[in-house]
Amino acid sequence: MKKTIIDVARELNLSPSTISKIVNNTGRISPQTRERVLKYVKESGYVAMSNARKLSSKKSWTIGVIYSDISLVGFEHPFFSRILQSFKNHVESMGYDIVLIVSKLGNNELTYLEWCRNKKVDGILIVMGNINNPNIIEVVASDYPCVSTDIVMPNLHSIISDDAQGIKLGIEFAIKKGLKRISVVSGPLTVRSFNTRVQTFREEMTRRNLKYNEKDIHFTVGFAYEDGYRIGLEIGKKKDNIPDIVLTFSDVLAFGLIRGLEDSGLRIPDDVSVIGYDDIDFARHYTPALTTIAQDTEEIGLRAAKALLLSINEKQEKTQKIALVPVRLVERETTKK
Amino acid sequence: MKKTIIDVARELNLSPSTISKIVNNTGRISPQTRERVLKYVKESGYVAMSNARKLSSKKSWTIGVIYSDISLVGFEHPFFSRILQSFKNHVESMGYDIVLIVSKLGNNELTYLEWCRNKKVDGILIVMGNINNPNIIEVVASDYPCVSTDIVMPNLHSIISDDAQGIKLGIEFAIKKGLKRISVVSGPLTVRSFNTRVQTFREEMTRRNLKYNEKDIHFTVGFAYEDGYRIGLEIGKKKDNIPDIVLTFSDVLAFGLIRGLEDSGLRIPDDVSVIGYDDIDFARHYTPALTTIAQDTEEIGLRAAKALLLSINEKQEKTQKIALVPVRLVERETTKK
DNA sequence: TTGTACGCGTTATCAA
DNA sequence: TTGATAACGCGTACAA
Numbered sequence: 001m002k003k004t005i006i007d008v009a010r011e012l013n014l015s016p017s018t019i020s021k022i023v024n025n026t027g028r029i030s031p032q033t034r035e036r037v038l039k040y041v042k043e044s045g046y047v048a049m050s051n052a053r054k055l056s057s058k059k060s061w062t063i064g065v066i067y068s069d070i071s072l073v074g075f076e077h078p079f080f081s082r083i084l085q086s087f088k089n090h091v092e093s094m095g096y097d098i099v100l101i102v103s104k105l106g107n108n109e110l111t112y113l114e115w116c117r118n119k120k121v122d123g124i125l126i127v128m129g130n131i132n133n134p135n136i137i138e139v140v141a142s143d144y145p146c147v148s149t150d151i152v153m154p155n156l157h158s159i160i161s162d163d164a165q166g167i168k169l170g171i172e173f174a175i176k177k178g179l180k181r182i183s184v185v186s187g188p189l190t191v192r193s194f195n196t197r198v199q200t201f202r203e204e205m206t207r208r209n210l211k212y213n214e215k216d217i218h219f220t221v222g223f224a225y226e227d228g229y230r231i232g233l234e235i236g237k238k239k240d241n242i243p244d245i246v247l248t249f250s251d252v253l254a255f256g257l258i259r260g261l262e263d264s265g266l267r268i269p270d271d272v273s274v275i276g277y278d279d280i281d282f283a284r285h286y287t288p289a290l291t292t293i294a295q296d297t298e299e300i301g302l303r304a305a306k307a308l309l310l311s312i313n314e315k316q317e318k319t320q321k322i323a324l325v326p327v328r329l330v331e332r333e334t335t336k337k
Numbered sequence: 338m339k340k341t342i343i344d345v346a347r348e349l350n351l352s353p354s355t356i357s358k359i360v361n362n363t364g365r366i367s368p369q370t371r372e373r374v375l376k377y378v379k380e381s382g383y384v385a386m387s388n389a390r391k392l393s394s395k396k397s398w399t400i401g402v403i404y405s406d407i408s409l410v411g412f413e414h415p416f417f418s419r420i421l422q423s424f425k426n427h428v429e430s431m432g433y434d435i436v437l438i439v440s441k442l443g444n445n446e447l448t449y450l451e452w453c454r455n456k457k458v459d460g461i462l463i464v465m466g467n468i469n470n471p472n473i474i475e476v477v478a479s480d481y482p483c484v485s486t487d488i489v490m491p492n493l494h495s496i497i498s499d500d501a502q503g504i505k506l507g508i509e510f511a512i513k514k515g516l517k518r519i520s521v522v523s524g525p526l527t528v529r530s531f532n533t534r535v536q537t538f539r540e541e542m543t544r545r546n547l548k549y550n551e552k553d554i555h556f557t558v559g560f561a562y563e564d565g566y567r568i569g570l571e572i573g574k575k576k577d578n579i580p581d582i583v584l585t586f587s588d589v590l591a592f593g594l595i596r597g598l599e600d601s602g603l604r605i606p607d608d609v610s611v612i613g614y615d616d617i618d619f620a621r622h623y624t625p626a627l628t629t630i631a632q633d634t635e636e637i638g639l640r641a642a643k644a645l646l647l648s649i650n651e652k653q654e655k656t657q658k659i660a661l662v663p664v665r666l667v668e669r670e671t672t673k674k
Numbered sequence: 675t676t677g678t679a680c681g682c683g684t685t686a687t688c689a690a
Numbered sequence: 691t692t693g694a695t696a697a698c699g700c701g702t703a704c705a706a
Contacts, residue, residue, distance in 0.1 A: 002454055004683055015693045020685055027686095030691055047445050050456055051397070052683035054388040055698050075418040076618070085412050092439055099436060102429055110384065117339050118384055225622045255622050262624070281413075282619050285562045285592050287599065341699055352677045357701055364702085367675060389699035392682050 003046045012040055023048065054120060063091055063308065064101045064121035066112060066129050066136070078251075078280035079297065080128050083149050086301025087125060094309060096122070113138045123312045125304060126151060131192075145311040146318070149304050152192055155318040157311065159304045162324040163196040166293040169329045170247045170275050171204050177336055179244035179273055183216040185231050185257055186249045187223055194249055201247070216243065220253060228253035232260015235272075242266065245273040245335065251280045251292055258290075258334065273335040288333035299325050340383050349377055360385065391457055400428055400645065401438045401458035403449060403466050403473070415588075415617035416634065417465050420486050423638025424462060431646060433459070450475045460649045462641060463487060468529075482648040483655070486641050489529055492655040494648065496641045499661040500533040503630040506666045507584045507612050508541050514673050516581035516610055520553040522568050522594055523586045524560055531586055538584070553580065557590060565590035569597015572609075579603065582610035582672065588617045588629055595627075595671065610672040625670035636662050 005023075009016040014033065021027035022037045040046075054060045065084065075081050088098050099119065101112050112135040116124060126148035129136045140146055140156050148158045174182050184201055187194045198217060205212045218234070220227035228248065235243065235257075248254035254276035258268050266272050268288060276283055279294030303323060342360075346353040351370065358364035359374045377383075391397045402421065404412075412418050425435050436456065438449050449472040453461060463485035466473045477483055477493050485495045511519050521538055524531045535554060542549045555571070557564035565585065572580065572594075585591035591613035595605050603609050605625060613620055616631030640660060 005685095006683075016683085017685075017687095017694080018692060021692090024685080028691065033691085045445075045447075045451070047447065047451070047455055048685095049392075049683055051388045051391040052698090053685075055386075055392050055682090055700090056684040056686080057698090058685095060388070075412040075422050076415055078413055081412040081418070088437075097436065099434065100425075110382070114382065114384070119387055252622070255619075255624075259622075259624055282592075282622075285589070285596075285619075287592075287596055287624060342701095343699075353700075354678080354702075355676060358676090361701080365675065370675085385701095386699055389682090390701080392684090392698090393700045393702085394682090395701095 002049065003044060005046070005048065008037075008041065008044065008046050011044075012037060020048075058120075060120040060122055061095060062097045062099055062119065062121045064112075064116050064119065064124045065098055066101050066124065066126045066139070068128055078282070079278050079295070080150075082297035083301045083304070084127050086298045087127075087149075087305045088301075090302050090305035091309065094305075096309070111135050111138055113142050113144070116144060123147070123308045125149070125308055126156075143315075143318075145308060145315065147304050147308040147311070149300050150192075152320075152322060154320050157307055157318075157321045157323075159300050159307060159323045159325065161193070161295045161300065161327050163193050163327075164200040165324075166277065166295075166327045166329075167197050167200040167247070168204055169293060169327065171201070171208070171210075173275070173329055173331075173335070174245045174247075174273075175208075175210075177245075177273070179336065180210075181216075181242075181244045182210070182212060183218065183235065183243035183246040184249075185218045185220065185228065185246055185253055187220050187227075187253065189219065197249055223250065223252065225252055225256035225259075228256025228258075229260040229263075230256075232257040232262075233264060234260075236261055236264020236266055242272060245275065247275050247277075249277045251276040251278045251283045251290060254290055254292070254334075255282070255286060258286075269334050269336045275329075275335060279330055283330075284332065291332045291335040292330055293327050294330050295327050296325050339386065340381060342383070342385065345374075345378065345381065345383050349374060357385075395457075397457040397459055398432060399434045399436055399456065399458045401449075401453050401456065401461045402435055403438050403461065403463045403476070405465055415619070416615050416632065417487075419634035420638045420641070421464050423635045424464075424486075424642045425638075427639050427642035428646065431642075433646070448472050448475055450479050450481070453481060460484070460645045462645055463493075480652075480655075482645060482652065484641050484645040484648070486637050487529075489657075489659060491657050494644055494655075494658045494660075496637050496644060496660045496662065498530070498632045498637065498664050500530050500664075501537040502661075503614065503632075503664045503666075504534050504537040504584070505541055506630060506664065508538070508545070508547075510612070510666055510668075510672070511582045511584075511610075512545075512547075514582075514610070516673065517547075518553075518579075518581045519547070519549060520555065520572065520580035520583040521586075522555045522557065522565065522583055522590055524557050524564075524590065526556065534586055560587065560589065562589055562593035562596075565593025565595075566597040566600075567593075569594040569599075570601055571597075573598055573601020573603055579609060582612065584612050584614075586614045588613040588615045588620050588627060590614075591627055591629070591671075592619075592623060595623075606671050606673045612666075612672060616667055620667075621669065628669045628672040629667055630664050631667050632664055633662050 005016045005019050009019050022034050123145035128150040131151050140153050152158045186198050189195045218231045276290045276292035279292045283290040283292045342353045342356050346356050359371050460482035465487040468488050477490050489495045523535050526532050555568045613627045613629035616629045620627040620629045
């Protein structure tokens with residue numbers, strides 16, 4: 001059976017509290033006993049039972065993760081799941097567990113915050129969320145350490161990709177290749193990153209004195225392949241006015257777009273160049289391999305972990321901080337050489 | 338602050354134990370008080386604090402998940418993550434939490450079993466694992482309720498796809514389309530499902546009196562796109578002896594294969610038909626859209642959840658059980674009409 | 675039918 | 691420097 005701290009204490013002729021202090025590195029203990037205990041603990045493989053520990057101490061060594069309001073998006077989401085993966089690797093190496101927050105506990109519906117209090121999580125990571133969700137708002141407004149890799153809100157620390165840079169990279173690339181007529185395919189503007197990118201597109205085009213038409217900025221209703229496909233067909237129709245290159249704001253959308261373009265008789269990249277966004281695995285597996293703006297999910301997850309751990313350990317006042325992680329353009333086959 | 342069971346008791350002029358009995362539906366309580374308490378509990382949103390509850394009771398309402406020995410495979414794995422997602426949805430609706438088992442707790446390296454005992458998980462799901470891993474063997478040999486959606490071992494309950502059926506479907510399809518020369522691209526035989534499929538292929542071809550050459554069964558060293566690509570090039574080389582159709586044992590491998598074939602100057606499906614395996618999202622997004630053997634991840638996850646919950650609630654003796662979940666062939670564009 | 679008292683394994687506080 | 695004791699919040703025999 002499992003050893004308890006009492007067993008260890010008895011076998012060492014010490015009191016449980018002494019063991020506890022040593023294991024947790026708290027209080028003053030003589031070097032001799034410390035060493036003796038540490039040695040024994042190591043040999044016997046004693047580990048404090050987590051529930052008891054959590055009950056008695058304040059820390060839970062657990063981080064709550066809000067992965068998606070709309071639980072439609074599963075783990076397999078190629079972008080967010082990579083961020084989570086990276087985050088997880090890092091916090092685990094620091095001894096923290098991850099637990100996905102659901103608004104349901106047994107038979108009770110709980111708000112995220114209630115759920116977190118109940119589980120006594122130490123901090124909260126919002127991998128993706130909706131800024132209008134009261135549950136999210138409540139969490140961010142609470143005194144819980146929070147970090148987000150998606151949304152931006154007052155009093156929230158966000159680690160996100162540099163969306164403006166991505167668009168500038170895209171435009172710069174187009175110009176360098178001599179592709180003058182630039183179109184855009186964006187997802188819904190309710191998503192911050194899409195919004196930023198569209199804004200930046202307008203600004204940058206203007207700043208560079210490049211002509212563009214508002215009609216060249218297309219919006220999809222959703223995030224799916226089919227949404228991109230629809231736009232592809234649409235663009236394909238205006239035979240007289242085909243863009244040289246289209247900047248698409250997600251790889252999945254880009255795949256759909258390309259197929260739509262192809263089904264309209266256009267060849268990629270000979271007739272139209274296409275740039276995606278995200279650089280998910282399939283971007284390089286697609287035929288033709290997709291030129292895309294790569295987001296550094298590894299770095300985002302890592303920095304989110306560091307930021308959250310930091311604010312857990314030295315509770316600072318909550319302020320809005322936004323850390324921008326650089327993106328880069330990966331040239332493949334969907335753009336003209 | 339959070340309400341405790343004592344608060345509730347005091348406010349209702351009852352004792353904590355009475356509340357506990359009612360909430361947990363144990364012991365005999367008069368209908369009146371029961372109703373009164375239930376009503377109050379609902380209104381006030383009281384939920385037992387999970388750590389305390391776990392400490393004092395035997396159940397933890399938590400299921401440990403072994404997702405991967407080699408932590409190389411992330412959440413975004415298109416196949417296993419869908420199974421996990423489905424499993425999660427189901428057990429959550431039954432009030433269970435999921436926690437990913439890592440062999441590390443704080444600074445201590447633990448075996449999976451030690452970890453589970455420490456966290457007092459109620460049961461274990463092996464989404465994917467390695468039958469030679471001592472950690473896995475120990476867990477399966479223990480008295481913990483275990484279910485796997487991947488590996489097959491003595492005394493383990495496994496919910497897996499009907500691999501034999503998948504191959505039969507593939508061969509049948511080929512014959513129906515008049516595609517005589519059938520090749521196979523398999524992953525490493527150390528993986529059970531690949532092994533079964535290869536075996537079935539041999540048996541079925543023999544049973545149907547179809548000719549095949551052992552050289553037509555190709556093996557990759559890994560699971561990646563590049564592994565498939567390499568085989569594609571290889572097949573493409575033997576100009577005189579191109580198969581009519583190739584059964585590939587994963588979609589990712591199939592994508593690589595197709596590209597390899599195309600880079601050898603072969604057209605899909607005009608020169609060669611290709612069938613994948615899994616039916617991940619991208620199978621239908623690929624160009625050409627991939628004909629493939631679809632595994633029912635939703636069903637696998639669901640049945641795994643039911644099986645595990647069942648064996649948690651009525652501890653039966655551990656025996657080997659293997660539940661086969663049907664697959665189906667989805668015809669798309671990589672096979673001749 | 676309800677309440678009392680104790681145990682679950684730890685940590686924190688305070689005394690020795 | 692170490693140890694005794696209470697407290698964490700809940701479940702559960704057992705007593706009332």
